[in-house]
Amino acid sequence: MRRMNGGEAARFRQWLIRAFLRALLVVVLVTVAVFFVIRLVPGDPAVMVLGEHAAPAALDALRERLGLNLSVPAQFLRFLKNVFLRGDTGDSIKYGVSSRSLVLQFAPVTLLLVALSTLITLIMTVLLAFLAATHRDGPLDQAVRVVPAFTQGMPVFWTGLLFILLFSVKLRWFPVGGLKPGFAGMLHSLVLPAVTVSFGQIPPLVRSLRERLLEVLESDFVTTLRAARLPRRRIFLRHVLRNAFVPTLMLFSVNLSYLIGGTLVVEQVFAVRGVGRLLFEAIANRDFPLVQAVALYCAVFVVVISFLADLIAHRADPRMRS
Amino acid sequence: MKRKDRSRTRGRRLTLCVGLAMMGVLVLLALLAPVVCRYDPLAQDLYAFLQPPGGDHPFGTDQLGRDMFSRVLYAARVDLSVMALAEIIPFATGVFLGMLSGYFGGRTEWLVTLAADTFIAFPYYLLVIVVAFVTGAGVQGIFITFMLVGWLVYARVARGVAAPLRASEWVASAKLMGYSDLRIIATQIFPNVLPQAVVVLMTDMAGLLAVIVTLGYLGIGVAPPTPDWGTMIAEGQGFMTSAWWLSVIPGLTVVYAGIALSCIGDGLADLWR
Numbered sequence: 001m002r003r004m005n006g007g008e009a010a011r012f013r014q015w016l017i018r019a020f021l022r023a024l025l026v027v028v029l030v031t032v033a034v035f036f037v038i039r040l041v042p043g044d045p046a047v048m049v050l051g052e053h054a055a056p057a058a059l060d061a062l063r064e065r066l067g068l069n070l071s072v073p074a075q076f077l078r079f080l081k082n083v084f085l086r087g088d089t090g091d092s093i094k095y096g097v098s099s100r101s102l103v104l105q106f107a108p109v110t111l112l113l114v115a116l117s118t119l120i121t122l123i124m125t126v127l128l129a130f131l132a133a134t135h136r137d138g139p140l141d142q143a144v145r146v147v148p149a150f151t152q153g154m155p156v157f158w159t160g161l162l163f164i165l166l167f168s169v170k171l172r173w174f175p176v177g178g179l180k181p182g183f184a185g186m187l188h189s190l191v192l193p194a195v196t197v198s199f200g201q202i203p204p205l206v207r208s209l210r211e212r213l214l215e216v217l218e219s220d221f222v223t224t225l226r227a228a229r230l231p232r233r234r235i236f237l238r239h240v241l242r243n244a245f246v247p248t249l250m251l252f253s254v255n256l257s258y259l260i261g262g263t264l265v266v267e268q269v270f271a272v273r274g275v276g277r278l279l280f281e282a283i284a285n286r287d288f289p290l291v292q293a294v295a296l297y298c299a300v301f302v303v304v305i306s307f308l309a310d311l312i313a314h315r316a317d318p319r320m321r322s
Numbered sequence: 323m324k325r326k327d328r329s330r331t332r333g334r335r336l337t338l339c340v341g342l343a344m345m346g347v348l349v350l351l352a353l354l355a356p357v358v359c360r361y362d363p364l365a366q367d368l369y370a371f372l373q374p375p376g377g378d379h380p381f382g383t384d385q386l387g388r389d390m391f392s393r394v395l396y397a398a399r400v401d402l403s404v405m406a407l408a409e410i411i412p413f414a415t416g417v418f419l420g421m422l423s424g425y426f427g428g429r430t431e432w433l434v435t436l437a438a439d440t441f442i443a444f445p446y447y448l449l450v451i452v453v454a455f456v457t458g459a460g461v462q463g464i465f466i467t468f469m470l471v472g473w474l475v476y477a478r479v480a481r482g483v484a485a486p487l488r489a490s491e492w493v494a495s496a497k498l499m500g501y502s503d504l505r506i507i508a509t510q511i512f513p514n515v516l517p518q519a520v521v522v523l524m525t526d527m528a529g530l531l532a533v534i535v536t537l538g539y540l541g542i543g544v545a546p547p548t549p550d551w552g553t554m555i556a557e558g559q560g561f562m563t564s565a566w567w568l569s570v571i572p573g574l575t576v577v578y579a580g581i582a583l584s585c586i587g588d589g590l591a592d593l594w595r
């Protein structure tokens with residue numbers, strides 16, 4: 001990567017500070033939103049957890065444990081203090097241990113799944129967009145333009161079911177569900193879920209990158225490089241891709257929260273015990289603090305990753321800095 | 323070049339017509355379901371369970387002998403109307419807020435994008451699932467979540483169209499003529515924003531339909547026994563290897579509706595460009 005000169009570096013630092021503060025503000029607002037969304041529950045959460053025929057003493061005890069006996073502003077302050085000062089998102093009602101430790105325990109599988117589908121998405125996007133842009137109006141290029149219309153309305157869980165039917169039941173390439181033991185087994189079990197998550201993500205990204213690639217390929221500086229007889233591969237990798245990739249990266253970062261949401265659903269289809277499973281179990285058990293914790297950690301994760309994507313974009317493309 | 327452009331325009335108009343025709347057929351069949359269907363979607367016939375498609379039951383029957391054709395059409399009534407109703411408020415608020423933030427810029431713009439960043443941080447499905455959990459399973463969870471997050475896309479589009487107009491000469495001259503800001507937004511900005519927003523509406527509806535069906539599949543959407551494509555797919559999952567049509571046909575219907583909406587969106591986008 002090119003070194004920045006003094007003025008650029010100063011401007012970049014300024015941008016970095018502002019972007020960081022903004023990301024921090026979003027994290028605070030996300031926390032506030034999580035607190036209030038959970039408070040949308042009609043009626044008494046304690047009754048919802050224990051049922052209508054629970055003993056009044058048990059209800060009181062639970063209210064005390066959840067801090068429901070305090071006024072809403074007091075609850076809110078307590079929640080903020082616990083989250084920001086101690087990183088404590090409350091204890092799970094069902095398991096009686098801290099919700100943070102539960103999320104951390106289930107997170108590795110989900111993170112691996114997210115990483116795998118991100119990798120598949122990026123590789124396939126670059127490959128398909130490159131082939132479509134260099135063979136303009138060829139069969140693949142036509143396909144790239146039409147396919148998003150088909151995948152847009154395709155529910156991710158249904159794609160997963162079809163994949164299971166084809167690749168696991170018919171062809172027996174992958175397990176039908178669950179995780180095989182060992183790291184290699186786990187990876188093998190996660191390929192099909194990752195492909196399922198990527199499947200819906202790739203088409204719009206390919207369409208966007210293809211358009212950018214065509215723009216760059218037709219620009220004057222590429223014609224100049226060609227005239228200078230630079231090797232084609234070098235022109236593409238060093239100049240064209242780099243110029244075209246930033247907008248696609250931004251689109252990917254916007255889509256990230258869809259990718260993670262899709263992962264939670266796909267875990268359910270493939271019976272993978274990750275954060276998605278934890279969330280659905282928490283919902284079935286009416287485990288408020290745990291639901292709250294999962295929502296909070298996922299949202300913070302999205303904020304952090306989008307911030308990093310922004311950072312890469314700004315480092316890679318000087319035009320972003322103006 | 324010109325000729326190619328013209329043939330492309332014709333192609334796009336064809337796309338629009340195909341989309342409208344596909345959607346029209348589905349909506350018409352859904353509206354006429356009580357007339358078209360020969361069986362009640364809830365009527366069980368245990369002598370005719372798991373019949374493959376064909377003959378008396380064009381889409382086959384399910385494990386309780388219910389006619390799949392009737393169920394798919396009655397589900398279309400539920401799912402398509404939830405989809406359309408859930409879009410109304412987000413569309414209106416999103417377009418309005420986006421126009422405000424684009425037109426005024428500065429602090430208004432900052433506030434609107436901050437709100438957008440906050441909601442976009444929540445994985446979409448996570449938010450839907452949590453709200454559906456909190457409000458109790460059923461359709462109201464979809465409406466509430468969509469009020470929270472659905473406006474984002476429209477706000478982004480409306481802001482994108484409105485922001486360059488802020489500095490345009492005709493907005494400046496409208497101001498000179500003493501038009502109020504609200505009047506300028508209504509008469510100068512809105513007509514430019516609307517076509518773009520409608521294009522986005524079409525693709526967004528396809529996505530929302532997928533969400534509604536997913537919630538049904540997860541058991542926190544449209545509640546049984548009301549037919550819904552998502553619950554139908556979930557019920558059929560156990561019969562994937564023996565009776566594929568139970569899961570595949572409702573899924574294909576969702577994809578069909580999604581393709582129709584995308585075609586309408588793409589066609590309109592090119593028509594108005």
